[in-house]
Amino acid sequence: MVPFNRVAMTDREYRAIREAMASGRLSGGGDLTKRAEQMIELLLGAPKVILTSSGTRALEMSASLIGLAPGDEVIMPSFTFVGTATAFLLHGGTPVYADISAETLNIEVDTIASLVSDRTKVVVPVHYNGVARHLNELRSFCDRRGLYMVEDAAHGFLAEESGRPLGTFGHFAAFSFHDTKTFTCGEGGALVVNDTAFIGPAEVFSDKGTNRTAFRRGERAFYSWVGPGSSISPGEIPAAILMAQIERRDEIIGRRRKLFQRYLELLDSLVRHGAFTIFQIPSGCMVNYGMCIIMVNTPTERSAILEYLNELGIEATFHYVPLHQSEFGRRFAKGARLPVTEDVAARIIRLPMSDFMTEADQEQIAEHIGSFYRAARRRTSIGNMRAPVR
Numbered sequence: 001m002v003p004f005n006r007v008a009m010t011d012r013e014y015r016a017i018r019e020a021m022a023s024g025r026l027s028g029g030g031d032l033t034k035r036a037e038q039m040i041e042l043l044l045g046a047p048k049v050i051l052t053s054s055g056t057r058a059l060e061m062s063a064s065l066i067g068l069a070p071g072d073e074v075i076m077p078s079f080t081f082v083g084t085a086t087a088f089l090l091h092g093g094t095p096v097y098a099d100i101s102a103e104t105l106n107i108e109v110d111t112i113a114s115l116v117s118d119r120t121k122v123v124v125p126v127h128y129n130g131v132a133r134h135l136n137e138l139r140s141f142c143d144r145r146g147l148y149m150v151e152d153a154a155h156g157f158l159a160e161e162s163g164r165p166l167g168t169f170g171h172f173a174a175f176s177f178h179d180t181k182t183f184t185c186g187e188g189g190a191l192v193v194n195d196t197a198f199i200g201p202a203e204v205f206s207d208k209g210t211n212r213t214a215f216r217r218g219e220r221a222f223y224s225w226v227g228p229g230s231s232i233s234p235g236e237i238p239a240a241i242l243m244a245q246i247e248r249r250d251e252i253i254g255r256r257r258k259l260f261q262r263y264l265e266l267l268d269s270l271v272r273h274g275a276f277t278i279f280q281i282p283s284g285c286m287v288n289y290g291m292c293i294i295m296v297n298t299p300t301e302r303s304a305i306l307e308y309l310n311e312l313g314i315e316a317t318f319h320y321v322p323l324h325q326s327e328f329g330r331r332f333a334k335g336a337r338l339p340v341t342e343d344v345a346a347r348i349i350r351l352p353m354s355d356f357m358t359e360a361d362q363e364q365i366a367e368h369i370g371s372f373y374r375a376a377r378r379r380t381s382i383g384n385m386r387a388p389v390r
Contacts, residue, residue, distance in 0.1 A: 001313040001315075002313060002314045002315060002352050002354075002357070002361050002364065002365060003315050003352060003354055003356075004315035004316070004317055004350070004352045004353075004354070005179070005180050005352070005353065005354050006354045006355065006356050007179050007184055007186075007355060008354075008355030008356055010244075010248065012244040012247060012248060013241050013244040013245070015244070016032075016240035016241055016243055016244040017237055017240055017241065019032070019240060020032055020236045020237045020239070020240040021237075023236065025236060026235055026236045026237060027233070027235060027236065028051070028231075028232075028233020028234060028235050028236070028239075029206075029207070029233055030236045030239075031236075032236045032239040032240045032243065033051055033233060033234075033235075033236060033239040035239075035243060036051055036239040036240075036242050036243045036246070037049045037050060037051055037190070039243060039246055040190060040192075040246070043158065043165070043246070044165045044167055044168055044192065045165070045168065046167065046168055046192050046193070046194060047193060047194065047196050047199060048192070048193040048196075048199045048202060048203075049190050049191070049192050049193070050190065050191045050193070050202055050203075050206045050232070051188065051189070051190050051233060051234055051238075051239055051242075052174075052188070052189040052190060052191055052206075052232045052233070052234065053187060053188060053189065053232060053233065053234045054083075054176065054178065054187055054188065054189045055083065055152075055154040055174045055175060055176030055177075055178065055189035055190075056083035056086065056087050056174075056176075056189070057087075057189055057232055058174035058175070058189045058190060058191035058232075059083065059084065059087030059088070059124075059150065059152060059174045060087040060090060060091070061191050061202070061205060061206070061230075061232060062087075062150045062171075062172040062174065062191060063087055063088045063090070063091040063093060063122075063150075064091060064205060064228060064230075065172070065198050065201055065202060065205060066121070066122065066148050066150075066171070066172075068088060068091040068092060068093045068121060068122065069091070069092050070092030071092070071094070071119060072092065072093050072094065072119060072120075072121040072122070073093070073094050073095075073096045073117060073119045073120045073121060073122075074088040074093040074094065074095055074096065074120075074121065074122045074123075074124060075096045075098055075107070075112050075115050075116070075120060075122070075123045075124065076088075076095055076096070076097065076098065076107070076123075076124040076126065076152075077097070077098055077099075077100050077106065077107045077124075077125075077126050077128075077341065078097035078098070078099075078322040078323040078324040078325075078329070078336070078338050078341050079100050079105065079126075079128070079320055079322055079323075079338075079341045079344060079345055080126045080128075080152065080320060080323065081154070081320060082323065082326070082329075083154075084124060084126060084152050084323075085323055085329065085332075088122065088124075093121070093122070094119075094332060095323065095329070095332045096115050096120070096332070097322075097323060097324045097329075097332070097333060097336045097338060097341075098111045098112045098115055098338075099111050099337075099338040099339065099340050099341050100128075100338075100340050100341055100344070101133075101340070102340050102344070103133070103282055104128070104131050104132065104133045104282060105128040105129070105131065105279070105344060106125055106126060106127060106128055106131065106132055106133070107123075107125050107126070107138075108125075108133070108134050108137075108138060109134065109137055109138055109141045112141075113141070116145055116147070120145070120147060121147065121148060122147060122148045122149070122150055123138065123141075123142050123147055123148070123149050123150075124149075124150050124151075124152050125138060125149070125151055125152065125170075126152040126154070127151065127152065127153050127154075127155055127156035127159065127166050128155060129155055129279065129287060129290060129291050129293065130155045130156045130157075130159035130166065130182075130285075130287035130288045130289075130290055131159070131281060131282060131285050131287060132151075132156065132159075132161045132166055132169075132285070133161060133282055133284065133285065135151075135161055135166075135169040135170075136169065138169075139169050139170065148170075148171050148172075149169070149170035149171055150170050150171065150172045150173065150174070151166065151167055151169060151170040151172070151173035151174070151192075152173075152174055153166045153167045153173045153174060153175050153192075154174065154175065154176035154178075154181070154189075155176070155181065155288075155290050155291075156175070156288070157175045157176075157177070157181070157182065157183050157288060158182075158183070158249060158253065158288050159285070159286060159287045159288050160285070160286040161284060161285055161286075162284045163286075167192045168192070168194060169194075170194060171194055171195040171198070172191060172192060172193060172194065172195070172198070173191070173192040173194070174189060174190070174191055174192075175189055175190045175192070176188075176189050177189055177190070177238075177242055177245075181290060182252060182253070182256060182288040182289065182290045183242070183245045183246065183249070183252065183288070184241075184242075184245060185234065185238035185239070185241040185242040185245065186238060186241065187234065187238065188234040188238045188239075188242060189234075201227065204226055204227045204228075204229055205227070205228060205229040205230065205232070206229065206230075206232050206233070207223075207229060208229045208230060208231055209225050209226065209227050209228055209229025209230075210223050210224060210225055210226060210229065211223050211224065211226045252355075253288055253289060255355065256288070256289035256290070256353065256355075257289050259289070259292070259353055259357055259362065260289045260292050260353075262359065262362050263278070263292045263351060263362060263366075264278060266362055266363065266365075266366035267294070267366055267369065269370075270369065270370060270373060274297075275296075275297075275369075275373045276294045276295055276296045276297065276349075277294065277295045278292070278293065278294050278295070279293040279294070279295060289353070290353070291350050291351075291353055292350070292351045292353055293319075293348055293349070293350055293351075294348075294349045294351065295344070295347050295348055295349075296347050296349060297347070298347065299346040299347060301347075301376075302318065302346070302347055302348075302349060304372075304376075305349065305369070305372050306318065306349065308368070308372050309365075309368060309369070309372075312368055314352065314364075314365055314368060315352055316349055316350065316351050316352065316365075317349070317350050318345075318348060318349060318350070319345070319348050319350055320345060321345065322338065322341050322342060322345045324336050324338060324341075325342070325345075351365060352365065
């Protein structure tokens with residue numbers, strides 16, 4: 001069995017958990033939560049970071065802070081997790097689906113410009129696989145049109161574009177620390193507040209609508225209910241685990257980089273013979289190696305290879321069903337034509353990327369993929385390869 005993902009906990013994480021348990025306080029907003037937030041602020045150079053219970057919750061918080069209201073439109077890719085849409089839908093926003101760039105699998109100015117209307121309020125780029133390009137251009141476009149930009153950086157913690165951390169380009173950004181991500185605390189996320197005008201309201205929101213943060217700083221004699229808010233903290237144990245993960249950041253990214261590069265080596269022959277392509281990291285991007293993605297030639301081929309690998313105990317998988325093709329999301333599609341999205345979503349395969357993976361695991365995966373294509377070539381049921389694979 002080769003699982004798609006399995007989180008490796010080290011002594012550092014267990015020590016952090018014990019520290020949280022010994023503190024006598026496990027609810028959110030404690031010392032460990034604040035330390036984790038400050039650690040992320042320092043790494044990003046961001047003015048304010050607030051830990052949340054999920055990346056989706058961080059997006060929901062951004063929607064509330066900008067005052068999203070019924071009738072407001074939110075431009076986003078259809079090729080994304082449903083949480084990108086539901087976070088804004090809950091506050092009355094209407095998703096408007098944009099196609100993606102074949103190079104980055106993300107929306108860019110060229111793919112959204114025609115979608116802006118007098119009802120548009122927010123643009124949400126999703127940094128798929130920690131990849132993003134032309135974010136300065138996108139932010140400038142939003143500023144000229146009076147639009148908010150909220151980065152869905154669920155995949156992008158400690159990834160960069162042109163030397164600048166993802167999560168620092170938009171008015172807000174949301175990270176996910178779900179256990180399928182490169183950095184995890186099981187369930188968790190963070191809201192990055194880059195527009196300093198929103199720091200005060202964000203503190204109030206995260207303190208359930210009170211000014212308790214200002215009270216703790218000695219700025220108020222007491223605290224009370226002063227605005228809208230919610231319970232959003234993941235608690236001290238997840239914060240402690242996240243701190244330990246961030247402290248191991250070089251080790252974690254280095255390990256996953258080796259796994260990614262090993263896949264490139266093992267699958268090179270198949271790529272050269274046209275069996276499939278591997279999603280490449282564009283120049284100027286530094287990723288956190290959350291996924292290794294191959295693009296097969298047809299949807300039928302994908303179904304066949306996934307079934308083959310899963311029968312052998314290898315948990316390879318596809319990714320999103322595009323929102324505009326989903327049962328609920330179709331109601332917002334309005335005849336959207338998204339050819340790149342539909343093509344990519346039908347051919348993508350994510351290979352296992354686990355902290356527990358060994359070179360032998362990867363060799364096994366590559367051998368089974370090669371066996372599939374050799375058998376397919378013999379049956380001539382898949383005729384896209386230019387030459388037999390050795």
